[in-house]
Every structure is written in C-alpha cells, then in structure tokens.
Amino acid sequence: MTSSSSATRTAIVTGAARGIGRGIAERLAADGLDVAVADLPGMGEELSEVAAGIEKTGRRALAVHADVTSKEQTDELVEEVAGRFGRVDVYVANAGIARVTPLLETGLDEFEQVMAVNLRGVFLSYQAAARQMIAQGGGGKIIGAASIVAYRPFALLGAYSASKWGVRGLTQAAAMEWARHGITVNAYCPGIVGTDMWDLIDERLAEAEGLQKGRAIKKYAEAIALGRVEEPADVASFVSYLASPDSDYMTGQSVMIDGGIQFS
C-alpha cells in the first residue's frame, strides 16, 4: 500500500504562490488534503492568499517561505510541515524557472541558475520528502514538475529543456530506489500553460522571432490538438490522480498532460 490510511492526508506543494503550483494546491485541498504551500520570501503576499483560500474550504493550510535550491531550507520545510501536520503523504516538487536564450549566448551563471531551481531543487525535494516518508512509514507520493521539453526540447530553451530531461531521469531512479518503501515517484509534463512563466517565454520568443508580444504563444499554441492553451486546473487534475491511491500501481513515469502536442 502506498498511501497513508490516516483520516486526513497531507501535502506539500512548492512554487505554490501562483500558476500551476497554486492550481495544484487548491485542487489537493478540494480533494480533502491538508496542504502546505511553499514559495520564495518575495512571494509572501500571494502565498498567504493561497493558504487563506485553502483554510476557507475547511482544510488546514500552512504557508512556508522556502527556496528549493537550498538543502537547509528544503529540509526545514519538510520538518516544519511534519511537525505541524503530523506527517507528509504527498510532496509536489513544482517550483521552476524558465530562461529563453540561444545556447551559444547562455552564460554559465544562467545555466547553473536554471539547473539549481529545476533540477537540484527537485533532487533536494525528492530526497527530503523520501526521508520523511520512510521514517514515518506508510508509503507516500512524490511528484515532480517535468515538461513536454523533457521529451523534445524547444530551441532557445536549451538549459530549461535539459533540466526537465534531468527531472525525468531522477524520477525514474527515485521510483526504482523507493518502491520498496511503498513510495511512488512520478512527474507531470505540461505543454503550454497560460501562466506568468509563459508570459516571459512569449515576450522573449517574440523578440527572437520578430513577432509582436502575445503572438509567440499563439503561434506555439497552434500545435495543440485540443485547440486551446492549457490552464493550471488541467495540470492539477492529473496531479490529483498522481497524489491519490488510484495511481498506486504507477511509478517512474513522466506523463504528457499537454492537450496533444507531444505524442510519445
């Protein structure tokens, strides 16, 4: 059995002050979980709003400032949530950043910044979550943010794409190592989701391709078979499944939830 049998399950979602992370946190709360939301200190106001919204639904919520690139802060996040909620059943390593730069112009600082948040952050999150889940017993659900670019990169998003391929590899290895503890590890691969992240990508791609602001997302969205830009709730529905006992026989997978862009 991979899921705790306690009455109220608990979850941590990183990068939860806005966008996909916020959507996931709200969905897990609607599913009946108590939810701790984590983000950078600069996102404090938005994070408190998300936590307050969850509490209004009758679930317990906790807002924690944590930078996932820091081992100390990621470990403390898990310790604090386990202390307040009693256990951690689900950990969603959602925090991520995007940079749009040709590879030949990508400086080492930028490359390392992208890797630090998107890959080291997921590694530290997976590790902290697994340690807690193993210590408490009863299994658990660890879930990471990959992307369709974990299967086919976008040009000009080389470092970002590589970081997401890394998440896919890490997810497979973690699934192999922690299955014996009843922990499943899976990742979600969204396509083009209308969040602040895509506002930035649109602006940079539009500049690079000589398009007007707002045109790049329209152009890339033409590849979506289902004919509309993805919303955080589309991703959250799938993460809800990955967090639930319904997915107990699934592990090590990085699954496209993209409206039909990338067919694996």
Ligand SMILES: NC(=O)C1=CN([C@@H]2O[C@H](COP(=O)(O)OP(=O)(O)OC[C@H]3O[C@@H](n4cnc5c(N)ncnc54)[C@H](O)[C@@H]3O)[C@@H](O)[C@H]2O)C=CC1
């Ligand atoms: N928007 C999209 O089209 C897609 C997004 N994704 C992935 O989904 C995840 C969420 O993306 P969005 O919601 O669109 O992004 P977003 O930029 O709207 O939100 C990301 C959140 O992560 C937080 N964050 C950034 N660095 C952090 C750090 N070091 N520690 C803690 N929190 C940090 C930000 O403050 C922000 O609240 C990311 O991992 C992204 O790569 C994957 C595929 C497509």
Ligand SMILES: CC(=O)C(C)=O
């Ligand atoms: C941001 C991202 O991962 C895509 C595919 O747009």
